[in-house]
Amino acid sequence: MTGPRILVVDDEPQIQRFLRPALTAAGYEVIEAADGATALKLLATAAPDLVILDLGLPDMDGKEVVRNLRGWSPVPVIVLSARDRETEKIEALDLGADDYIEKPFGIGELTARIRTALRHRTTSEGGETRISVDGLAIDVVKRRITRDGVPVHLTPKEYDLVLLLAKYADRVVTHRTLLTNVWGPAHADDLHYLRVFIGQVRSKIERDPTDPRIIRTEPGVGYRFATQ
The missing domain is CATH 1.10.10.10 (Winged helix-like DNA-binding domain superfamily/Winged helix DNA-binding domain)
Incomplete structure (x- = not known):
């Protein structure tokens, strides 16, 4: 049985190579996007259960993805942020991102944040x-x-x-x-x-x-x- 579907949005190949096998081993289905336009298309067509989103995308700011997404979807979003981009991180959270994790990061911390975000979504839907x-x-x-x-x-x-x-x-x-x-x-x-x-x-x-x-x-x- 396939687990929750996670959309990883990041243009760094090494991040994708690191996350896909790690998340797959943790029981998640992984789909990928290297830019904001592709991410928004997949969000509309592939119905991911959670999004891992880098702020530094080649075609648009990651915050624009959050702003666009929050107009029509409550899907949990975990932002990936470089340590020196605190202001952008705060703006993303204010726009509706659910959590953030700083680069570099460990897979243990990331999967814990994923479980929390997915659990919160289920709890919220249950009232x-x-x-x-x-x-x-x-x-x-x-x-x-x-x-x-x-x-x-x-x-x-x-x-x-x-x-x-x-x-x-x-x-x-x-x-x-x-x-x-x-x-x-x-x-x-x-x-x-x-x-x-x-x-x-x-x-x-x-x-x-x-x-x-x-x-x-x-x-x-x-x-x-x-x-x-």
């Missing part, structure tokens, strides 16, 4: 209303959070912040996305404001706020609600 991790339970419908069965009292904004992070569990959520969705576009650049609220939330939901296990910092990018 999950309860999220649990490390003794923390979030009841989405009742807007209630407990830690080891004891209610955790959050302000409305603190709750909205936690819920947004939990909605994208195990995926990075950028500063701008958090600020815009919780406080509105006028606060899109208020990073200090966000750090203060993250500190307040950690003090209420983490077992040890000085060593957070649930709300992880992605330096220079945003935060990740970790379930593993």
Whole structure:
């Protein structure tokens, strides 16, 4: 039985030669594109379950692929990014990419990110209303959070912040996305404001706020609600 189909979009032959056998061995079906135009065509005709996307394509910026794709498809996208292209990485995430991994990377880390992205897609389609991790339970419908069965009292904004992070569990959520969705576009650049609220939330939901296990910092990018 064939596993989930993954579209790898990268114009570097060595990346394709590395990923195809590694992903095939992990149980995935692999299709490939070396440019954005081919990728968009395959996205429409081959129905991949997940996309691994390099930002540096020969015919268009990888962010344009994400922008175009998000107009009609929710397929998970994992961005491949060089370490010195942080700004572009953030823009891709804000446009709708689900996660990123920096070059060079190990296949173990990549396959873990793939499993998380595919699992999140299945969970989202199933309409999950309860999220649990490390003794923390979030009841989405009742807007209630407990830690080891004891209610955790959050302000409305603190709750909205936690819920947004939990909605994208195990995926990075950028500063701008958090600020815009919780406080509105006028606060899109208020990073200090966000750090203060993250500190307040950690003090209420983490077992040890000085060593957070649930709300992880992605330096220079945003935060990740970790379930593993």
